[in-house]
Amino acid sequence: MAFADLNKDELAEVKAQLEEAYAQSKAKSLALNMARGKPGANQLDLSMPMLSVLTSAEDCFAEDGTDCRNYGVLEGLPEARRLMAAMLDDEPENVIVGGNSSLTMMFDTVSWFWSFGSLGSKPWREYDAVKWICLVPGYDRHFAITQHFGFEMIPVALGADGPDMDEVERIVAEDASVKGIWCVPKYSNPSGTTYSDEVVRRLAAMPCAADDFRIIWDNAYTVHHLFDDVADQDQLLDIGVACREAGNPNRYVKFGSTSKVTLPGAGIAAMAASPDNIADLKSHLTICSISADKLNQLRHVKFLRDANGIAEHMKKHAVILRPKFELVQRKLEEGLADVGGCSWSKPRGGYFVSFDAPEGTAKRIVSLAKEAGVTMTGAGATWPHKDDPYDSNIRIAPTLPPLEELDAALDIFVCCVKLAYAEKLTGK
Amino acid sequence: MAFADLNKDELAEVKAQLEEAYAQSKAKSLALNMARGKPGANQLDLSMPMLSVLTSAEDCFAEDGTDCRNYGVLEGLPEARRLMAAMLDDEPENVIVGGNSSLTMMFDTVSWFWSFGSLGSKPWREYDAVKWICLVPGYDRHFAITQHFGFEMIPVALGADGPDMDEVERIVAEDASVKGIWCVPKYSNPSGTTYSDEVVRRLAAMPCAADDFRIIWDNAYTVHHLFDDVADQDQLLDIGVACREAGNPNRYVKFGSTSKVTLPGAGIAAMAASPDNIADLKSHLTICSISADKLNQLRHVKFLRDANGIAEHMKKHAVILRPKFELVQRKLEEGLADVGGCSWSKPRGGYFVSFDAPEGTAKRIVSLAKEAGVTMTGAGATWPHKDDPYDSNIRIAPTLPPLEELDAALDIFVCCVKLAYAEKLTGK
Structure with a gap:
């Protein structure tokens, strides 16, 4: 009772x-x-073979002949960009492969928007207040980043289909200091919610008072299905397609990683965005990095191969x-x-x-x-x-x-x- | 003629x-x-055995039992901090082991001082102008960082014993907006200069108008001797010791990496500083990272072992x-x-x-x-x-x-x- x-x-x-x-x-x-x-x-044991795919010097060359043991290739190896593009539902040329952490890439992205602006906009640090939409329940490390930069965090309920879009639309329409939203759009942390196509389209199309409003699309669990049958798997509309269709091609930045595909801390992270956003973000990245660890990129490519390889590996998880x-x-x-x-x-x-x-x-x-x-x-x-x-x-x-x-x-x-x-x- | x-x-x-x-x-x-x-x-071939030191799950445990394949250990494995402490002339507890790039760690450090201040000081972004001493000839990627943040760069000559200290002392004494200096103190890029003990002591002791003046001590070439006989090797006074003796324990942040010891892009980087500075920098690091790649740290420890192992390896270079x-x-x-x-x-x-x-x-x-x-x-x-x-x-x-x-x-x-x-x- x-x-x-x-x-x-x-x-x-x-x-x-x-x-x-x-x-x-x-x-x-x-x-x-x-x-x-x-x-x-x-x-973790599932990925142990990955540690042995590179042993000789010959193993360390990329498909374009790059010696991955030496400096260079800021945006990541071509084959690693292709692999991560498959995870991020994007084209390889829109992908930057980073180090071991998508969290770091998200922090850097927010930090650079705040420090330098986005695509020529006023740096967010120059606002009296920056506001940010935080879906609840949500991911504590996301909230920690926006808190660290002193943003005012506006909680909005995450429902069965995704964010309460009426509320989100109301907030972003009226206030140009609202600069972004954290989204874990598929199997979200912690509720496991996947956004409906309608929600994705509304996020992409909603009128925003801020030209430089950004959706941080942390697709951390995109391949992390619990069931093998496609009918039992959630599907997510690509935010890039939706934003382009809505005429807001620069609104999103996608993130993902292999942290829970291969090895947490020894995986590879990546981001994807519009060509303009990628060029903008690379203008900062090139100052702080010569390249990420290309040998670890190569390990992942040799071990996971492609989208099918990832899917097969995820079934074992x-x-x-x-x-x-x-x-x-x-x-x-x-x-x-x-x-x-x-x-x-x-x-x-x-x-x-x-x-x-x-x-x-x-x-x-x-x-x-x-x-x-x-x-x-x-x-x-x-x-x-x-x-x-x-x-x-x-x-x-x-x-x-x-x-x-x-x-x-x-x-x-x-x-x-x-x-x-x-x-x-x-x-x- | x-x-x-x-x-x-x-x-x-x-x-x-x-x-x-x-x-x-x-x-x-x-x-x-x-x-x-x-x-x-x-x-690069010299380090190929390093790629095969981790192959089984058993290989992946740290000395304290940490499974290095999983999340955690923000500041780096104890044995990796010990290894990098040997390179940085410091104590393991003052060391943070990072990802593959000391350049990234330097960028982040400058970025955090600029964004948030240092040890409670006014964030540098709040100054009308921030000035920085750039020794010439110097390293272009250093200058690119300070340029990126809009600092006014003041060139000062690097002589046979290090910076023109009369000039440096004059500049830092009179202007609280002078916030730092780039130093490659040993076998400097490009002139191969190693700072004399007197120069190191003067850098540590000079009166600075800015309380939060910082020496970015990029000891990139500390073990990179061309000659095996110690008499033919340059020696550098530790900036940490000099700063503590001068009563300015928080003035320096040291950086180094194994990029030119093992593999560029697949090495490990590290920083060392006073306990106060490390705590301050970790307060930011913990927001953007869960940990660096601990498997690569473990590879380095197993391959290089300790200071002697590094020295023997550098002889082969x-x-x-x-x-x-x-x-x-x-x-x-x-x-x-x-x-x-x-x-x-x-x-x-x-x-x-x-x-x-x-x-x-x-x-x-x-x-x-x-x-x-x-x-x-x-x-x-x-x-x-x-x-x-x-x-x-x-x-x-x-x-x-x-x-x-x-x-x-x-x-x-x-x-x-x-x-x-x-x-x-x-x-x-």
Whole structure:
């Protein structure tokens, strides 16, 4: 029966039982982690052959004869640009292949717009205030970048089809100091949402008071399906096509990486944008870099080959990840469906499940879990300034722990959710 | 006989002979390159074993048990910080190991000081003008960074012992908008100069009008000796020690990399500074990065091991480079000593020879060489804005071409120098 329908005595009894169960969990002194979107060790093992594809000098030459062991090739090897273009749904000539981190490329892009402007616009640092749309729940490291530059972050709800576009359109139409929006458009972090075609078209076409409004399109999970059948995979309209069709070809900058395809920290990142934006961004890149690590680019090309190679490799990840995501759904369903007050996402890809606890309980749940040996992403992390006004959203990251640890961690999590909810309903 | 001592007829005859020789060189349609400080292919071969030190999952664990294939460890692996501390003459805890480029780390550091200030100081972007001391001849990519941020670059002569310290002290004492100085303190680019202990101490101790004056200590060539005997190697006083002794512990930020130790573009870069500066810089780094490529750090540690391993490896480079630098000296000596009007550096390490042609001839020489198939670094590149007011300095980069090509290139270069000088003296 739903907790909200219990009378006072029944609730008190339920709470007492939960406290007992919680105490037993705590006594086990576990150390479990559902905090960060890290691949598990067996996923990393999948890419070990990549470390052996370059061993001799002959292996180190690019298709155009470039000795990849030496300086040069700022925008990345032709074959690496082709590979990443396949991931980014773009043409190789619009792609810059960077170092090991799309986060770094996004930081640099925002930093350069802020420092120098975009395509001749006034540098954003010269505004009294710069505002930025932050979809919630969203990715904490995105929000940290805009916070670092002192932008005022405007939270807008991310719904089942993507951002609340009425709200987004209203905000960007009226205020030229609104300069951008963070988007994880496919299998978003944390809710697993993929934007509908209509949302993508509205983002591309909406009238913006700022000529230099920019969509930071962090397509981090574009190939990260949980299911092999195309019918069970989300599809995303290309923002580049939509922006060109809408007559706003310079509005977007796309990012992606192989961090969760091959190896986090030892992958390759890339960006794609209109020729004008790429030329503009390269005018800064050429000052701070001679080239990214071309040997690592070459490793990736030799290992992943092309879009088909990536898709085949991702199926191996899915074999490992699918049971973990299924376990999350089963444990939450079994443990919380009857209790009520909670909801959670059922993603078909990506790295997270977004969990909405009863209002005002998220911090308590995370704290209870921590004390019982289960580390969760901090409550509030999915909101700008780590401040969830509803104290409700919790990001579940099920990928790192082995299945049996995840099982134990989810039991404790469910217990903590129920206990915090019972505390709330009983006035603690 | 020196050209300057020839009479008009003699000069005309010499010039005619040189034009004939030049025409013959040109007719050979060579394509030779002494432009950039790139290692030769046989130097790159020295590091090929490094590509095979990580092949299995077991190879990928750091000494503290970190799985280097996954996210994390912002400041670099402990063993990588130790390795780079040895290169940077510092303690591992003061070191951040970055990606593949010290240039990127320097750009970021300047960018962050400019954007956010340093240790609580006013962000440099808020000044009407920021000024920067650029030692000449110097490194074009340094100057490009300060130009990119719009700094006014003040050229100061680099002499045999380092910067003209009287001039540097005068400039920094009187103007709080002078925020820094680029230094390549050992085997400098391009003159091969190593700063004397006295110069290092004066840089560390000089009174600066700006509290946040910063020495960017790009120790790119610290282990790049041409000779094995320590008596034939330059020694550099540690700027960190000097700054601490002078009571200015936060004045310097050191940089270095393995780009010319192992593989350019696939090396590892690092920085070292005071604990306060490192904490300050990490407050920005943590926003834009999760970690650098730890697998490449681990490759370097396994391959180079420690300071001794680096020194032994650099001896192999020296075996290849020494004959090239000796050839430069011999060709210039044989071809130009009697001619007069020219001077050049005789470095004991690094990657360049700095050549001073008769005033007003450097552009002409580089242009003549180019037409005859020899690409040199652009005349003026060693000055801010690529503008050498004396039109005299040319950077010779002898490392990339094989010895026989270098031989041919130097013959043509010497011919071009003499021809340009003869043209100057004859008024054409």
